[in-house]
Amino acid sequence: MAKVYYDHDADLQFLKGKKIAVLGYGSQGHAQALNLKESGIDVVVGLRKDSSSWEKAESAGLEVRIVPEACAAADIIQVLLPDEIQGRVYAEEIEPYLEEGKALMFSHGFNIHFNQIVPPKNVDVFMVAPKSPGHLVRRMYEEGKGVPALIAVYQDYTGKTRDLALAYAKGIGSTRAGVFETTFKEETETDLFGEQAVLCGGLTELIKAGFDTLVDAGYAPEMAYFECLHEIKLIVDLIYEGGLGMMRYSISNTAEYGDYSRGPRVITEETRKEMKKILSEIQNGEFAREWMLENQANRPAFNAVKKRERELLIEQVGAEIRQMMPWLKKNK
Numbered sequence: 566m567a568k569v570y571y572d573h574d575a576d577l578q579f580l581k582g583k584k585i586a587v588l589g590y591g592s593q594g595h596a597q598a599l600n601l602k603e604s605g606i607d608v609v610v611g612l613r614k615d616s617s618s619w620e621k622a623e624s625a626g627l628e629v630r631i632v633p634e635a636c637a638a639a640d641i642i643q644v645l646l647p648d649e650i651q652g653r654v655y656a657e658e659i660e661p662y663l664e665e666g667k668a669l670m671f672s673h674g675f676n677i678h679f680n681q682i683v684p685p686k687n688v689d690v691f692m693v694a695p696k697s698p699g700h701l702v703r704r705m706y707e708e709g710k711g712v713p714a715l716i717a718v719y720q721d722y723t724g725k726t727r728d729l730a731l732a733y734a735k736g737i738g739s740t741r742a743g744v745f746e747t748t749f750k751e752e753t754e755t756d757l758f759g760e761q762a763v764l765c766g767g768l769t770e771l772i773k774a775g776f777d778t779l780v781d782a783g784y785a786p787e788m789a790y791f792e793c794l795h796e797i798k799l800i801v802d803l804i805y806e807g808g809l810g811m812m813r814y815s816i817s818n819t820a821e822y823g824d825y826s827r828g829p830r831v832i833t834e835e836t837r838k839e840m841k842k843i844l845s846e847i848q849n850g851e852f853a854r855e856w857m858l859e860n861q862a863n864r865p866a867f868n869a870v871k872k873r874e875r876e877l878l879i880e881q882v883g884a885e886i887r888q889m890m891p892w893l894k895k896n897k
């Protein structure tokens with residue numbers, strides 16, 4: 566088992582006297598900037614002048630400047646912009662201010678691993694990647710907890726890069742939960758695989774297939790929603806807390822037999838072959854090339870993904886149920 570780093574392994578002193586520019590105030594940017602500020606770190610948020618987030622960040626008590634000014638003022642530059650534009654913004658607005666001894670950091674390795682950003686040799690380059698959506702990074706910090714994160718060192722010019730990474734992870738609350746060390750390659754390839762084949766892509770298709778099967782067979786959409794979407798969280802929470810064993814201990818014997826006897830008929834050898842293909846397209850750069858070209862062409866495929874009729878039904882039923890049962894709504 567890889568070493569796990571906790572609060573006692575990290576020292577915020579490595580960030581004292583340093584200014585951190587958090588570029589972007591979106592899912593990760595808002596969470597990391599606010600958590601760092603509340604950890605006593607000197608933060609400046611870097612945005613574009615017409616950003617819809619500018620006022621929100623300022624009213625949260627954060628210093629906000631345009632990206633070039635934030636980078637010029639900072640010792641550490643955390644790039645929390647959309648992956649697909651980081652390369653362009655880096656060349657135009659970050660690199661000119663990346664002086665010797667500064668640090669460049671990320672929360673996903675895509676742009677370094679796929680050579681969209683090639684930093685100068687005389688700076689530190691590292692990653693602190695929360696394994697969680699940004700809004701949970703903030704919510705857990707406010708609750709005195711944290712979300713696990715990965716750290717990776719790509720370039721250690723000052724000899725202190727790992728100390729900086731651990732201090733940053735502590736500043737956003739992740740060393741409360743646990744921090745693993747990895748590499749830019751491993752984080753990038755596993756994160757892309759997870760979000761494509763399991764978490765977002767795979768899970769969404771599983772939900773839609775189950776929902777369609779029940780609704781096409783004449784069952785009420787509400788029944789399909791509860792069985793194929795709502796209960797996923799409850800089952801995953803059990804697995805999250807105590808592994809597959811705890812989930813199987815908690816469900817009925819009938820459900821457990823159904824799991825063993827019918828589950829493998831849903832995720833077939835074909836599915837596993839497709840997962841391997843998805844991974845190889847990540848490893849050989851095919852996905853990265855496709856995603857960057859998609860953006861250069863102004864996203865024709867991305868924008869053409871129309872919500873299928875049935876997806877709209879899933880969203881509509883979900884909204885009605887959350888309306889009827891406010892306790893289902895996420896805490897703000």
Ligand SMILES: NC(=O)C1=CN([C@@H]2O[C@H](COP(=O)(O)OP(=O)(O)OC[C@H]3O[C@@H](n4cnc5c(N)ncnc54)[C@H](OP(=O)(O)O)[C@@H]3O)[C@@H](O)[C@H]2O)C=CC1
Nearest residue numbers: 589590591592593612613616617618645646672673698699
């Ligand atoms: N979402 C998540 O939970 C996770 C994300 N990550 C990584 O974190 C990074 C940020 O992702 P995420 O937080 O989701 O991004 P979001 O899309 O949520 O936020 C992007 C931010 O960048 C700003 N922005 C967009 N274009 C520009 C520009 N040209 N110049 C300056 N600012 C700009 C946006 O503001 P505006 O448009 O108003 O200008 C917004 O504040 C990515 O590398 C991602 O892979 C890692 C782990 C989880």
Ligand SMILES: CC(=O)[C@](C)(O)C(=O)O
Nearest residue numbers: 695696697698756760764
């Ligand atoms: C939350 C997370 O890490 C994801 C799904 O990979 C992402 O949003 O990039």
